[in-house]
Amino acid sequence: MKEALTSLIEKALQSLVADGTLSGGADVIPQLDHTKDPSHGDLATNLAMVLAKRAGMSPRALADKIVAALPENTLVAKTDIAGPGFINFFISQTTNTQAVSDILNAGVKYGCSDTGQGQKVQVEFVSANPTGPLHVGHGRGAAIGDALCRLLSATGWEVHAEFYYNDAGQQINNLARSVQARAKGLTPDDTSWPEDGYRGEYIVDLANAYLARESVHAADRDMTAGGDVNDLEAIQDFAVAWLRREQDADLKAFAVQFDEYFLESSLYDSGAVEQVVAQLNSNGRTYEEGGALWLRSTEFGDDKDRVMRKREGGYTYFVPDVAYHFNKWQRGFKRVVNEQGADHHSTITRVRAGLQGLDEGIPDGWPEYVLHQMVTVMRDGAEVKLSKRAGSYVTLRDLIDWAGRDATRFFLSARAATSQLTFDIDLALSQSNENPVYYIQYAHARICSVQRRALAANPHWRPADGLPHLSTLTEPEALALSLMLGRFPDTVSGAAKRLEPHDIANYLRELAASFHSFYNAYKMLDDNIEISLGRLALAEAARQVIANGLDLLGVSAPETM
RNA sequence: GCGCCCGUAGCUCAGCUGGAUAGAGUACCUGACUACGAAUCAGGCGGUCGCACGUUCGAAUCGUGCCGGGCGCGCCA
Numbered sequence: 001m002k003e004a005l006t007s008l009i010e011k012a013l014q015s016l017v018a019d020g021t022l023s024g025g026a027d028v029i030p031q032l033d034h035t036k037d038p039s040h041g042d043l044a045t046n047l048a049m050v051l052a053k054r055a056g057m058s059p060r061a062l063a064d065k066i067v068a069a070l071p072e073n074t075l076v077a078k079t080d081i082a083g084p085g086f087i088n089f090f091i092s093q094t095t096n097t098q099a100v101s102d103i104l105n106a107g108v109k110y111g112c113s114d115t116g117q118g119q120k121v122q123v124e125f126v127s128a129n130p131t132g133p134l135h136v137g138h139g140r141g142a143a144i145g146d147a148l149c150r151l152l153s154a155t156g157w158e159v160h161a162e163f164y165y166n167d168a169g170q171q172i173n174n175l176a177r178s179v180q181a182r183a184k185g186l187t188p189d190d191t192s193w194p195e196d197g198y199r200g201e202y203i204v205d206l207a208n209a210y211l212a213r214e215s216v217h218a219a220d221r222d223m224t225a226g227g228d229v230n231d232l233e234a235i236q237d238f239a240v241a242w243l244r245r246e247q248d249a250d251l252k253a254f255a256v257q258f259d260e261y262f263l264e265s266s267l268y269d270s271g272a273v274e275q276v277v278a279q280l281n282s283n284g285r286t287y288e289e290g291g292a293l294w295l296r297s298t299e300f301g302d303d304k305d306r307v308m309r310k311r312e313g314g315y316t317y318f319v320p321d322v323a324y325h326f327n328k329w330q331r332g333f334k335r336v337v338n339e340q341g342a343d344h345h346s347t348i349t350r351v352r353a354g355l356q357g358l359d360e361g362i363p364d365g366w367p368e369y370v371l372h373q374m375v376t377v378m379r380d381g382a383e384v385k386l387s388k389r390a391g392s393y394v395t396l397r398d399l400i401d402w403a404g405r406d407a408t409r410f411f412l413s414a415r416a417a418t419s420q421l422t423f424d425i426d427l428a429l430s431q432s433n434e435n436p437v438y439y440i441q442y443a444h445a446r447i448c449s450v451q452r453r454a455l456a457a458n459p460h461w462r463p464a465d466g467l468p469h470l471s472t473l474t475e476p477e478a479l480a481l482s483l484m485l486g487r488f489p490d491t492v493s494g495a496a497k498r499l500e501p502h503d504i505a506n507y508l509r510e511l512a513a514s515f516h517s518f519y520n521a522y523k524m525l526d527d528n529i530e531i532s533l534g535r536l537a538l539a540e541a542a543r544q545v546i547a548n549g550l551d552l553l554g555v556s557a558p559e560t561m
Numbered sequence: 562g563c564g565c566c567c568g569u570a571g572c573u574c575a576g577c578u579g580g581a582u583a584g585a586g587u588a589c590c591u592g593a594c595u596a597c598g599a600a601u602c603a604g605g606c607g608g609u610c611g612c613a614c615g616u617u618c619g620a621a622u623c624g625u626g627c628c629g630g631g632c633g634c635g636c637c638a
């Protein structure tokens with residue numbers, strides 16, 4: 001509908017250029033906006049104000065000319081020129097209800113588009129260190145990252161979801177020594193407890209599992225604990241596998257899946273890290289100073305050069321990161337989106353600088369990043385900071401246990417990633433009108449309920465039977481709902497383009513409100529069968545869009561609640 | 562001190578590339594059920610968009626400078 005009106009306006013502009021009213025070309029793309037106020041029509045454009053100067057007349061006079069030049073059509077019922085020169089379009093009723101038949105025809109595909117044209121995009125998210133259970137920040141990353149995958153997939157991209165495992169380096173060493181200490185019966189209060197050791201309860205479970213020679217099955221391998229308290233390497237291997245299994249279980253409970261788990265250690269095993277260092281060396285991007293090897297990252301916008309290899313040997317963390325991202329590039333991902341916590345912001349410049357220094361023709365804005373800000377958890381009016389299990393932080397599992405999967409996913413993805421998020425457990429738990437996720441799910445359940453009732457009353461009252469009866473939808477609430485439904489495809493493509501899943505959440509809240517308003521004002525099952533069929537068709541279209549929208553967020557659309 | 566994010570109604574937040582009287586929800590006040598789910602709806606109250614300049618037909622939105630909060634500024638990851 002929007003496209004159709006846009007092309008009508010473009011034709012009007014062309015004729016104005018042809019008759020000399022407008023100088024220059026008709027190369028302006030008209031901006032059409034949905035109005036906030038119904039008295040301003042359904043769609044409005046500011047075109048006359050933008051072009052007034054070029055036409056040498058007042059915006060309102062030009063608006064008159066544009067309206068007069070519009071080709072004959074059945075789309076627009078009425079136009080109006082208002083305010084400083086807005087042109088308001090009142091869409092005809094049949095066009096308004098067009099969305100309903102579009103939705104019933106497209107079904108689960110409604111809202112999908114092909115802007116990605118099947119190109120590959122990799123989305124990396126969560127990427128937690130295997131040193132403890134996932135925390136609420138990882139949960140936010142999982143909710144947003146998975147929603148991004150679904151959005152990109154819905155807009156025609158071939159999505160590859162990936163989890164990067166930092167299973168090498170100092171923190172893994174700490175983990176092994178912590179487990180070893182617990183296995184020897186030490187506690188964090190003992191003087192011989194390892195410095196920077198992990199203090200959470202889960203380390204005790206881990207140590208006990210190791211001593212009991214348990215077997216674990218993590219994402220891609222099985223292993224059995226050695227049970228030898230002095231074999232630090234065996235402890236490390238087992239601890240990583242055990243925690244991976246733990247994280248996998250959390251992600252599964254959150255309904256998040258990955259296509260691939262990429263291990264940092266594999267970059268050392270394959271020689272990719274050495275290869276990247278050698279290439280940066282031979283490209284002259286490095287120098288030695290103070291016994292360390294430095295990257296000239298200032299050549300690529302960094303505020304200072306960065307150490308790559310420490311004086312006592314060993315690479316700093318971003319070197320394998322560069323190798324990892326070069327590997328992504330070599331795998332053919334011309335587009336990569338990394339979703340991570342904003343506390344890792346400083347690594348972006350370093351990784352990109354390293355990639356630029358390879359001279360492999362990688363674009364300087366590659367990869368793209370979506371950074372989310374911190375999450376704080378509130379309960380009973382106070383901030384929750386500790387989890388018994390993890391010790392120093394609240395876990396994703398805690399949230400799921402307290403609030404349920406749907407509410408947790410919704411709340412963690414319903415706010416702009418750039419804003420700090422307060423997760424109110426009491427709100428997420430309340431099954432009431434103040435809880436947006438229940439409000440939306442309730443609309444879905446309500447529609448399913450009336451459909452069951454309609455079928456019971458008359459076996460022929462199926463949603464598809466309503467299609468020929470859309471002309472009975474004349475009530476303002478029905479037309480408003482229909483117009484709102486028609487905005488879904490724009491909302492999806494906009495959210496995918498901006499990488500902002502919360503657009504979908506906001507839309508769904510509005511859509512549910514529009515539905516409830518319609519539902520409350522009229523009897524769905526009227527004595528007049530024609531009217532009933534029209535309303536049932538509209539309700540089914542609303543149900544379909546709510547289900548599609550919730551699915552983009554990974555939230556279920558229940559038939560009963 | 563430097564970099565990034567945020568500052569909009571009592572509270573939680575929308576406001577995309579600058580557009581019409583700044584919007585929702587919640588809280589508070591009024592109304593609507595012998596239920597097609599009241600887990601809902603209708604109406605009301607509530608804001609000098611942190612402050613100040615600037616850019617222009619027009620600024621919550623763009624620019625600069627302040628103020629306030631968060632995060633990051635390691636030869637840790």
